[in-house]
Amino acid sequence: xxxxxxxxxxxxxxxxxxxxxxxxxxxxxxxxxxxxxxxxxxxxxxxxxxxxxxxxxxxxxxxxxxxxxxxxxxxxxxxxxxxxxxxxxxxxxxxxxxxxxxxxxxxxxxxxxxxxxxxxxxxxxxxxxxxxxxxxxxxxxxxxxxxxxxxxxxxxxxxxxxxxxxxxxxxxxxxxxxxxxxxxxxxxxxxxxxxxxxxxxxxxxxxxxxxxxxxxxxxxxxxxxxxxxxxxxxxxxxxxxxxxxxxxxxxxxxxxxxxxxxxxxxxxxxxxxxxxxxxxxxxxxxxxxxxxxxxxxxxxxxxxxxxxxxxxxxxxxxxxxxxxxxxxxxxxxxxxxxxxxxxxxxxxxxxxxxxxxxxxxxxxxxxxxxxxxxxxxxxxxxxxxxxxxxxxxxxxxxxxxxxxxxxxxxxxxxxxxxxxxxxxxxxxxxxxxxxxxxxxxxxxxxxxxxxxxxxxxxxxxxxxxxxxxxxxxxxxxxxxxxxxxxxxxxxxxxxxxxxxxxxxxxxxxxxxxxxxxxxxxxxxxxxxxxxxxxxxxxxxxxxxxxxxxxxxxxxxxxxxxxxxxxxxxxxxxxxxxxxxxxxxxxxxxxxxxxxxxxxxxxxxxxxxxxxxxxxxxxxxxxxxxxxxxxxxxxxxxxxxxxxxxxxxxxxxxxxxxxxxxxxxxxxxxxxxxxxxxxxxxxxxxxxxxxxxxxxxxxxxxxxxxxxxxxxxxxxxxxxxxxxxxxxxxxxxxxxxxxxxxxxxxxxxxxxxxxxxxxxxxxxxxxxxxxxxxxxxxxxxxxxxxxxxxxxxxxxxxxxxxx
Amino acid sequence: xxxxxxxxxxxxxxxxxxxxxxxxxxxxxxxxxxxxxxxxxxxxxxxxxxxxxx
Numbered sequence: 001x002x003x004x005x006x007x008x009x010x011x012x013x014x015x016x017x018x019x020x021x022x023x024x025x026x027x028x029x030x031x032x033x034x035x036x037x038x039x040x041x042x043x044x045x046x047x048x049x050x051x052x053x054x055x056x057x058x059x060x061x062x063x064x065x066x067x068x069x070x071x072x073x074x075x076x077x078x079x080x081x082x083x084x085x086x087x088x089x090x091x092x093x094x095x096x097x098x099x100x101x102x103x104x105x106x107x108x109x110x111x112x113x114x115x116x117x118x119x120x121x122x123x124x125x126x127x128x129x130x131x132x133x134x135x136x137x138x139x140x141x142x143x144x145x146x147x148x149x150x151x152x153x154x155x156x157x158x159x160x161x162x163x164x165x166x167x168x169x170x171x172x173x174x175x176x177x178x179x180x181x182x183x184x185x186x187x188x189x190x191x192x193x194x195x196x197x198x199x200x201x202x203x204x205x206x207x208x209x210x211x212x213x214x215x216x217x218x219x220x221x222x223x224x225x226x227x228x229x230x231x232x233x234x235x236x237x238x239x240x241x242x243x244x245x246x247x248x249x250x251x252x253x254x255x256x257x258x259x260x261x262x263x264x265x266x267x268x269x270x271x272x273x274x275x276x277x278x279x280x281x282x283x284x285x286x287x288x289x290x291x292x293x294x295x296x297x298x299x300x301x302x303x304x305x306x307x308x309x310x311x312x313x314x315x316x317x318x319x320x321x322x323x324x325x326x327x328x329x330x331x332x333x334x335x336x337x338x339x340x341x342x343x344x345x346x347x348x349x350x351x352x353x354x355x356x357x358x359x360x361x362x363x364x365x366x367x368x369x370x371x372x373x374x375x376x377x378x379x380x381x382x383x384x385x386x387x388x389x390x391x392x393x394x395x396x397x398x399x400x401x402x403x404x405x406x407x408x409x410x411x412x413x414x415x416x417x418x419x420x421x422x423x424x425x426x427x428x429x430x431x432x433x434x435x436x437x438x439x440x441x442x443x444x445x446x447x448x449x450x451x452x453x454x455x456x457x458x459x460x461x462x463x464x465x466x467x468x469x470x471x472x473x474x475x476x477x478x479x480x481x482x483x484x485x486x487x488x489x490x491x492x493x494x495x496x497x498x499x500x501x502x503x504x505x506x507x508x509x510x511x512x513x514x515x516x517x518x519x520x521x522x523x524x525x526x527x528x529x530x531x532x533x534x535x536x537x538x539x540x541x542x543x544x545x546x547x548x549x550x551x552x553x554x555x556x557x558x559x560x561x562x563x564x565x566x567x568x569x570x571x572x573x574x575x576x577x578x579x580x581x582x583x584x585x586x587x588x589x590x591x592x593x594x595x596x597x598x599x600x601x602x603x604x605x606x607x608x609x610x611x612x613x614x615x616x617x618x619x620x621x622x623x624x625x626x627x628x629x630x631x632x633x634x635x636x637x638x639x640x641x642x643x644x645x646x647x648x649x650x651x652x653x654x655x656x657x658x659x660x661x662x663x664x665x666x667x668x669x670x671x672x673x674x675x676x677x678x679x680x681x682x683x684x685x686x687x688x689x690x691x692x693x694x695x696x697x698x699x700x701x702x703x704x705x706x707x708x709x710x711x712x713x714x715x716x717x718x719x720x721x722x723x724x725x726x727x728x729x730x731x732x733x734x735x736x737x738x739x740x741x742x743x744x745x746x747x748x749x750x751x752x753x754x755x756x757x758x759x760x761x762x763x764x765x766x767x768x769x770x771x772x773x774x775x776x777x778x779x780x781x782x783x784x785x786x787x788x789x790x791x792x793x794x795x796x797x798x799x800x801x802x
Numbered sequence: 803x804x805x806x807x808x809x810x811x812x813x814x815x816x817x818x819x820x821x822x823x824x825x826x827x828x829x830x831x832x833x834x835x836x837x838x839x840x841x842x843x844x845x846x847x848x849x850x851x852x853x854x855x856x
Contacts, residue, residue: 096841097844101842165834169829169833177821180817184814188810210810
């Protein structure tokens with residue numbers, strides 16, 4: 001790290017210092033200083049060398065007083081029969097190899113009783129195993145939180161392994177088995193084909209029997225996922241792609257065994273295992289891509305289940321899970337803590353970050369009697385709440401339920417591959433039946449020969465390439481998107497994205513950064529701004545931060561008092577200086593002669609003795625590439641709309657800035673849904689991009705939805721696609737990839753259809769030897785896969801796609 | 803053709819060994835965290851890391 005960055009950036013978290021810290025040493029806050037000391041004392045300073053330059057350590061939040069939510073941890077510990085304890089913790093802020101090393105080393109360093117500590121970067125989960133009592137969990141968790149990471153019990157279910165992960169592991173084992181079998185059976189088959197003339201019958205039968213020995217267990221084990229899915233579909237009276245796959249594999253294997261037993265010339269074991277291998281490759285990649293998105297969602301939900309502290313009848317606080325808080329109970333909320341229940345403020349004055357619930361970025365001032373909701377974050381001062389609803393009864397839980405209902409409605413979308421399979425399966429089976437009848441009655445063949453030919457029709461039409469056509473493209477597309485930080489959460493998202501013709505943006509936090517910035521004011525004197533910034537640097541309020549950012553680094557005033565719900569007060573050499581709301585600074589509503597309400601954004605007032613009050617205006621700037629992305633989308637023929645809950649003036653101004661012509665402002669959540677429904681009724685396919693909880697229902701009401709990773713958890717859960725980074729380029733990229741993927745899927749389907757049109761007559765005529773079948777099958781599969789890979793190979797949006 | 807009698811078992815044995823090793827690795831959890839493993843290899847405990855050149 002260069003020397004100058006040491007002096008201007010926090011030594012622990014690397015955030016730029018906002019003046020305040022220079023006097024306390026090179027740290028931005030007490031928490032970071034504490035974490036640095038802890039790391040230094042453990043002798044783990046190498047962490048600072050090891051972490052990547054762009055990754056900063058998590059900034060440590062000051063938890064303030066109040067009960068410790070970690071006290072609930074021992075309940076989540078699983079005790080094995082041999083007395084060892086196991087705990088899985090979800091760790092927030094884990095993002096590089098150095099974090100893994102730091103956490104593992106910190107926990108094991110002075111704790112010989114810890115048998116193993118293993119952090120997982122993919123699932124952001126820490127698995128701890130130790131001998132002793134479950135109560136020690138608190139100690140370990142406190143160590144990790146002391147380093148600046150937030151922890152919560154993983155998945156709520158204690159040590160229970162994730163069933164989806166176990167399923168994925170089973171899939172990988174099957175894939176390995178199928179790969180092994182395919183390679184070895186192919187080896188034997190190639191020798192049969194190449195020695196077809198010289199080889200004696202006995203040798204060939206021996207090779208067939210060896211193949212059977214490998215292929216039969218493989219089909220029995222590796223084919224299970226397909227057989228189970230096919231059975232489930234048939235029981236429900238439907239067909240899916242797994243039905244022709246299962247029929248094909250079983251018939252191929254069965255017929256090959258019969259042929260081998262009769263010393264026949266042709267056995268199709270290679271075809272059966274190769275088919276399974278190719279299909280399992282597609283399934284495994286698909287499952288991995290979606291597993292990652294799923295683990296991200298589970299991680300977010302786990303961190304929101306933090307226990308709350310309730311004041312018991314004996315006057316002592318006790319820690320309870322949010323769902324078990326009694327109605328009317330008194331809940332203590334420390335500064336910096338997330339509120340876990342709905343309730344009214346009984347005691348205390350504070351500012352709440354209500355963005356999760358209302359979508360509003362500016363803090364909400366609360367006083368006794370104010371109604372607050374679960375999910376809000378208490379910022380400035382401790383509060384006592386009287387709980388009015390908890391657990392499933394909260395507004396937050398209600399919204400999540402509404403979302404789930406909307407999600408289910410959307411799950412009716414039928415995958416293209418399944419629609420093709422519905423048409424394909426009966427055609428294939430009828431063709432095989434017709435072949436059999438034709439050979440028996442028209443060709444006067446012996447019945448078992450006719451049966452053989454009919455089965456070979458089924459084998460050659462076995463939808464290997466067809467079954468790969470869609471997943472291969474989806475894997476390539478989701479892999480490519482994931483490399484750019486775009487997670488596809490829903491399996492059908494890509495297909496639903498392709499026909500989109502209308503893109504609707506939310507304003508705050510989506511088109512804009514959702515962060516206020518000071519509006520430049522030419523009449524503002526430098527020393528005035530500097531004095532205001534000295535006060536502002538002492539506060540974490542978003543407007544104060546914006547003011548401090550605009551003024552640049554500098555000293556901080558000593559002894560600034562933060563009045564919750566009001567502002568900042570400081571006794572300077574020239575008397576009191578106040579920075580805060582209009583009322584706090586004692587400015588009457590009509591003062592300043594300034595009625596320019598059209599400009600109204602968030603504002604701060606600044607008052608000094610003997611000077612007229614001064615107003616600072618703030619605005620929410622658009623994301624840096626918002627205008628470029630909107631222009632690109634319009635050029636690509638999309639209709640772009642802005643749908644905002646904000647006032648018309650603000651929405652119009654932003655729309656003009658980024659180039660959106662169609663604006664709807666003043667829309668409440670229900671109106672947003674109605675507007676989207678109206679658009680869909682016009683026959684449009686709508687993509688909604690939004691980030692607030694107030695958008696969540698609208699996201700679920702659109703055909704497809706995108707949300708930035710900075711969005712609140714519930715919204716991310718509702719969205720089909722989540723993108724990272726602070727640019728909007730992901731929107732255009734996702735749409736481009738989806739359209740490209742649709743084109744490739746169509747090419748693949750057309751190709752497999754063509755292949756079948758060529759291969760089926762050969763099979764009907766009775767010329768389909770195992771060699772022909774294997775060559776045709778692998779040839780078509782490889783062609784389909786290669787075609788799909790074209791999606792991942794090209795550079796993003798280099799113009800080569802259009 | 804007698805050579806087949808031991809060549810085929812030998813080939814299957816070798817392939818089977820590879821398969822067993824892979825299955826062991828899966829069971830051992832080595833495929834659980836591909837991102838983490840990719841960076842873990844860079845860190846050797848108890849030996850100081852050379853300073854990063856930026």
